[in-house]
Amino acid sequence: MPPITCESIASHPDFVPLASIKDLRVDLRYATTANFMGRNMYSPLDCAWAHRDAVNGLLLAMAWLTRQRRGAHLCVLDALRPQRVQELMWAALEGTPLSQYLAPPARGSIHSFGMAIDATLVDAEGREFDMGTSFDDMTELSHPTLEAAFLQAGALDNAQVSNRHLLGEAMRRGGFHGISTEWWHFDCGDRVAVRAHYARVL
Numbered sequence: 001m002p003p004i005t006c007e008s009i010a011s012h013p014d015f016v017p018l019a020s021i022k023d024l025r026v027d028l029r030y031a032t033t034a035n036f037m038g039r040n041m042y043s044p045l046d047c048a049w050a051h052r053d054a055v056n057g058l059l060l061a062m063a064w065l066t067r068q069r070r071g072a073h074l075c076v077l078d079a080l081r082p083q084r085v086q087e088l089m090w091a092a093l094e095g096t097p098l099s100q101y102l103a104p105p106a107r108g109s110i111h112s113f114g115m116a117i118d119a120t121l122v123d124a125e126g127r128e129f130d131m132g133t134s135f136d137d138m139t140e141l142s143h144p145t146l147e148a149a150f151l152q153a154g155a156l157d158n159a160q161v162s163n164r165h166l167l168g169e170a171m172r173r174g175g176f177h178g179i180s181t182e183w184w185h186f187d188c189g190d191r192v193a194v195r196a197h198y199a200r201v202l
């Protein structure tokens with residue numbers, strides 16, 4: 001699939017504005033200064049979009065969550081991240097141990113296809129569930145694969161791990177897959193298939 005520009009997605013049939021999804025909370029951290037870069041990475045771009053396949057997954061995740069836990073709401077922290085922004089982030093972290101948290105631009109991020117979602121859970125008042133770390137906390141404490149060890153060591157408690165599992169299970173019901181290093185990140189479907197069959201947003 002040929003790439004498309006972020007400026008053209010509003011007229012592209014495969015992309016859906018997050019604001020059109022009823023009951024979905026959206027708090028795009030890279031569109032604020034509350035992120036590891038400390039500045040708004042998206043302005044003047046509108047990045048509150050996702051591919052329609054990911055949006056269908058979000059709808060399934062939200063429906064399951066509503067049935068499972070009254071008062072738990074899905075909140076999207078990042079969705080479409082254009083390749084040009086991915087490149088800026090990579091430039092900031094390249095050569096540091098933190099680069100393990102970013103896909104190198106040559107391979108690219110699934111976010112740049114509108115097919116990855118960073119999310120957390122919030123209550124009816126918009127307060128975030130305690131996940132043990134904040135979004136974009138680039139430490140081992142954020143690694144889902146190390147949760148059992150951190151639980152045993154007392155660095156995470158049962159409530160925090162159970163909140164992460166509730167989020168993860170909701171996203172799995174929507175066809176998303178988590179990754180080993182970030183509790184908040186989920187890819188829609190198979191990453192290899194996304195890179196092969198979806199259009200990258202530049």
Ligand SMILES: [Zn+2]
Binds near residue numbers: 078111116117118185
């Ligand atoms: Zn992510």
